[in-house]
Amino acid sequence: MDIIVDLLLAILHHFLVFTLAGLLAAEFALVRPGLSGASLDLLGRIDRAYGGVAMAIIVVGICRVLFGVRGWEFYVANHAFWGKMVAFVIVGALSSRPTMRIIAWRRSGTGVVPEGEIGAVRSWIKGEIFFLALVLVFAAAMARGVGS
Numbered sequence: 515m516d517i518i519v520d521l522l523l524a525i526l527h528h529f530l531v532f533t534l535a536g537l538l539a540a541e542f543a544l545v546r547p548g549l550s551g552a553s554l555d556l557l558g559r560i561d562r563a564y565g566g567v568a569m570a571i572i573v574v575g576i577c578r579v580l581f582g583v584r585g586w587e588f589y590v591a592n593h594a595f596w597g598k599m600v601a602f603v604i605v606g607a608l609s610s611r612p613t614m615r616i617i618a619w620r621r622s623g624t625g626v627v628p629e630g631e632i633g634a635v636r637s638w639i640k641g642e643i644f645f646l647a648l649v650l651v652f653a654a655a656m657a658r659g660v661g662s
């Protein structure tokens with residue numbers, strides 16, 4: 515039974531993580547000069563979904579720590595786990611700036627994004643992609659007991 519719970523949580527965790535990466539890639543593709551109208555609306559929806567999926571990852575991740583076969587003691591004593599948590603928090607922190615800009619662009623009512631603001635938001639998203647990659651590095655390490 516324990517192994518089934520562990521397996522189901524692992525499957526869900528992977529689905530969510532791949533979805534998050536896909537949504538982030540979609541944001542990066544949409545945020546470019548000329549962004550406006552329907553693309554801006556789509557970007558707003560994608561960004562909200564991104565936030566929701568990130569929340570779900572936290573819930574499922576905590577469930578994996580608490581109900582996974584290894585037991586929570588393994589993770590709290592593992593440096594790679596904490597490295598992963600720090601990298602994940604940084605991704606969340608970096609995502610707040612694009613989210614605030616996207617909300618402001620949509621609220622402006624013009625449906626048009628000032629070209630001068632695009633570059634900065636793309637840079638924030640690049641930062642998110644970098645730290646998300648780091649989350650994966652730490653995830654693989656902790657799953658193999660590196661850092662225990």
Ligand code: HEM
Pocket residue numbers: 527531534571572574575576578579582584589602646649650653654655656657658
């Ligand atoms: C975007 C954020 C996250 C990504 C990309 C991610 C990615 C991954 C990946 C790829 C694995 C499988 C590693 C492997 O088997 O080689 C994994 C496992 C795991 N993750 Fe995450 N994760 C994220 C967030 C979280 C959070 C927030 C938590 C806990 C609060 C968490 C807890 C775990 C646990 C407990 C495992 C199982 C490791 C093991 O097999 O012992 N993850 N994660």
